[in-house]
Amino acid sequence: xxxxxxxxxxxxLVFEEMPMxxxxxxxxxxxxxxxxxxxxxxxxxxGQMLKSGFLPNMESVSLAIMACGELGCISTGxxxxxxxxxxxxxxxxxxxxxxxxxxxxxxRLEIGRQIFYDMQKRDLVSWNSMITGYARNGDWFExxxxxxxxxxxxxxxxxxxxxxxxxxxxxxxxxxxxGESIHGLLIHMGLLSDFRLGTSIVDMYSKCGRVDCARRxxxxxxxxxxLVSWNSxxxxxxxxxxDYNAVLLFEQMLLEANVKPDSITIAxxxxxxxxxxxxxxxxxxxxxxxxRGFELESDTVLVTAMxxxxxxxLDIESATSMxxxxxxxxxxxxxxxxxxxxxNKQADRGISRFLEMLHSEVLPDSITMVMVFQSCSExxxxxxxxxxxxxxxxxxxxxxxTVGNAIIDMYFRFGCLNTSEVLFNVMPSKNxxxxxxxxxxxxxxxxxxxxxxxxHQMQLDSHHKVDPVTMISIIQASxxxxxxxxxxxxxxxxxxxxxxxxxxxxxxxxxxxxxNGLIVNARSLFEQMGRSRDQSSWNVMIAGCGVNGQxxxxxxxxxxxxxxxFKPNPITFISLLSSCSHSGLVKEGRRFFDLxxxxxxxxxxxxxxxxxxxxxxxxxxxxxxxxxxxYGFHSNLLxxxxxxxxxxxxxxxxxxxxxxxxxxAERLSRLAPQNCGYYTLLSNLxxxxxxxxxxxxxxxxxxxxxxxxxxGVSMVMI
DNA sequence: GTAGGGTTAG
Numbered sequence: 001x002x003x004x005x006x007x008x009x010x011x012x013l014v015f016e017e018m019p020m021x022x023x024x025x026x027x028x029x030x031x032x033x034x035x036x037x038x039x040x041x042x043x044x045x046x047g048q049m050l051k052s053g054f055l056p057n058m059e060s061v062s063l064a065i066m067a068c069g070e071l072g073c074i075s076t077g078x079x080x081x082x083x084x085x086x087x088x089x090x091x092x093x094x095x096x097x098x099x100x101x102x103x104x105x106x107x108r109l110e111i112g113r114q115i116f117y118d119m120q121k122r123d124l125v126s127w128n129s130m131i132t133g134y135a136r137n138g139d140w141f142e143x144x145x146x147x148x149x150x151x152x153x154x155x156x157x158x159x160x161x162x163x164x165x166x167x168x169x170x171x172x173x174x175x176x177x178x179g180e181s182i183h184g185l186l187i188h189m190g191l192l193s194d195f196r197l198g199t200s201i202v203d204m205y206s207k208c209g210r211v212d213c214a215r216r217x218x219x220x221x222x223x224x225x226x227l228v229s230w231n232s233x234x235x236x237x238x239x240x241x242x243d244y245n246a247v248l249l250f251e252q253m254l255l256e257a258n259v260k261p262d263s264i265t266i267a268x269x270x271x272x273x274x275x276x277x278x279x280x281x282x283x284x285x286x287x288x289x290x291x292r293g294f295e296l297e298s299d300t301v302l303v304t305a306m307x308x309x310x311x312x313x314l315d316i317e318s319a320t321s322m323x324x325x326x327x328x329x330x331x332x333x334x335x336x337x338x339x340x341x342x343x344n345k346q347a348d349r350g351i352s353r354f355l356e357m358l359h360s361e362v363l364p365d366s367i368t369m370v371m372v373f374q375s376c377s378e379x380x381x382x383x384x385x386x387x388x389x390x391x392x393x394x395x396x397x398x399x400x401x402t403v404g405n406a407i408i409d410m411y412f413r414f415g416c417l418n419t420s421e422v423l424f425n426v427m428p429s430k431n432x433x434x435x436x437x438x439x440x441x442x443x444x445x446x447x448x449x450x451x452x453x454x455x456h457q458m459q460l461d462s463h464h465k466v467d468p469v470t471m472i473s474i475i476q477a478s479x480x481x482x483x484x485x486x487x488x489x490x491x492x493x494x495x496x497x498x499x500x501x502x503x504x505x506x507x508x509x510x511x512x513x514x515x516n517g518l519i520v521n522a523r524s525l526f527e528q529m530g531r532s533r534d535q536s537s538w539n540v541m542i543a544g545c546g547v548n549g550q551x552x553x554x555x556x557x558x559x560x561x562x563x564x565x566f567k568p569n570p571i572t573f574i575s576l577l578s579s580c581s582h583s584g585l586v587k588e589g590r591r592f593f594d595l596x597x598x599x600x601x602x603x604x605x606x607x608x609x610x611x612x613x614x615x616x617x618x619x620x621x622x623x624x625x626x627x628x629x630x631y632g633f634h635s636n637l638l639x640x641x642x643x644x645x646x647x648x649x650x651x652x653x654x655x656x657x658x659x660x661x662x663x664x665a666e667r668l669s670r671l672a673p674q675n676c677g678y679y680t681l682l683s684n685l686x687x688x689x690x691x692x693x694x695x696x697x698x699x700x701x702x703x704x705x706x707x708x709x710x711x712g713v714s715m716v717m718i
Numbered sequence: 719g720t721a722g723g724g725t726t727a728g
Contacts, residue, residue, distance in 0.1 A: 129720050
């Protein structure tokens with residue numbers, strides 16, 4: 001009675017206290033748990049029932065099989081399968097259908113298929129289960145084939161569940177063409193009013209990258225906007241790079257009265273906030289999760305999304321503690337954690353996590369390998385990188401293009417161009433990212449000519465089309481070789497290719513023009529870009545004015561930028577401060593520095609501080625630089641570190657200021673006694689004012705080997 | 719008895 005009205009916990013209590021249980025009470029309990037989705041409990045009671053010697057009824061057996069499917073307990077499922085055969089349940093079509101469904105849910109299509117073909121008599125549910133099985137695995141061809149055979153051979157009329165399977169198949173296979181056909185068929189048959197089918201169509205368009213169609217159906221065609229339809233559309237936006245739309249839709253959802261987000265909604269929207277590195281929103285969503293009591297410890301997917309998000313927001317400690325609070329890990333969780341350490345410049349912790357992972361029961365996958373190769377680059381440890389390269393070869397990861405790309409990228413970062421080239425040449429299959437990695441690697445290593453040569457080769461290869469990332473490398477390579485004309489040429493070339501100068505390529509060209517003295521071209525392209533400008537376009541333009549001595553123009557761009565709807569970010573102020581620095585606009589620079597903190601709430605980073613020290617230095621106003629540093633310490637905006645004194649010492653060297661220079665060097669020698677660069681600066685400073693004896697003294701300290709060589713990163717044994 | 723939505727990289 002209790003279980004019928006959903007008060008399953010009360011029923012369980014009564015059941016526990018029953019002195020004598022009979023088959024009926026066991027079956028009732030299994031039914032109660034099963035219909036409320038308590039699958040673990042179903043398994044438990046089912047086990048107890050068999051142990052006590054009672055024979056379950058058809059319904060209980062069916063529910064137990066269903067529970068195995070839901071929980072992914074395929075080994076228990078196989079035992080129940082045997083039990084079914086031994087106890088004569090195999091004649092029941094419903095039980096066999098449940099078995100098929102269990103196997104296909106676990107991805108064991110071959111077993112499901114065997115059972116299906118061995119059946120003497122099949123009903124519509126058997127066909128539907130099989131179709132759905134193929135659909136989940138993205139095999140739309142088999143799904144459609146079964147759909148046709150079902151009608152031709154056994155004359156079954158498809159039900160809405162059949163179509164649910166077909167639409168799912170198109171989505172999973174990203175087959176837009178088939179999806180559109182079935183959409184049309186459903187309209188024709190008048191089945192779209194079934195809200196489950198409507199939702200599945202929204203999901204299909206989302207998965208096929210046509211979020212615009214998904215949105216139209218969501219807005220106009222759905223008879224009922226269920227939680228699942230909201231989730232499908234948010235997922236569609238988020239997975240297709242429309243992060244802002246995902247966030248907007250989620251925020252709209254929060255205002256709706258008749259729908260509340262669940263853990264899947266959150267797992268969908270969190271990556272969108274993460275792309276913006278929007279820590280405030282991520283924490284706010286985390287608060288919703290806690291407030292609504294979603295189970296975090298067991299929800300691997302949700303926690304993985306949160307670990308990743310905190311990592312991207314540079315709150316690595318929150319990411320670490322979320323990771324630590326988990327009971328079950330999967331490979332994505334480990335990967336998100338390692339990626340977080342890389343992003344937070346703590347690659348050593350990433351490597352440690354990887355070693356920990358090797359001792360856990362979760363095996364690394366190709367994404368893990370991509371992450372650890374990044375960790376090695378970040379750490380600058382060639383030795384470790386080569387060892388992991390060997391590890392990855394022995395595990396067969398070299399067949400993954402992404403892993404190959406990551407390894408090529410790593411060797412470029414170590415300056416091992418030859419190794420990268422060899423790997424590139426022997427790679428059995430390449431994608432456009434492989435080519436881009438090579439091009440970018442050459443450019444970063446100052447080999448622009450090689451980049452252009454390879455680009456030529458790439459164009460002859462019809463398999464790989466030039467994309468925006470390719471163009472950016474080519475713009476940089478051309479301009480390093482032929483400065484201004486290079487920028488004009490690649491600009492023309494991009495237009496000739498029929499390339500829609502998107503935001504990224506546009507920004508890169510503006511940057512190339514500006515850096516090569518063609519500020520007029522930069523400005524006109526920047527204006528031409530219009531709506532396709534983003535925040536970074538403004539930053540590039542501001543910096544570009546700066547290097548061309550147009551400090552005043554740079555300053556006025558800040559206000560135009562705000563009029564255009566973009567908020568300045570820390571990089572904007574780096575561009576502004578260095579513009580002021582190059583144009584000698586000390587007063588303005590100082591004002592922007594203050595505005596940044598007070599009006600925009602941006603805490604100055606080390607780079608901001610070194611920029612402003614450089615500005616004072618160029619203007620010969622070293623005392624003011626020093627005062628500002630002292631003020632930074634006092635107000636806790638700045639911590640005492642070698643980079644700051646290094647910047648001051650460098651400025652002193654330019655101004656031949658011995659007094660402050662010695663002071664800076666003193667602080668430096670205490671903070672970073674191993675840093676050779678500063679000793680050279682100090683000895684140069686003495687030499688510049690003809691104090692040769694002092695210069696010699698510093699040089700001797702350096703040469704006497706008082707400098708300890710920075711110990712290499714310790715080796716890792718695998 | 720079958721039944722729609724989720725995480726990680728390049």
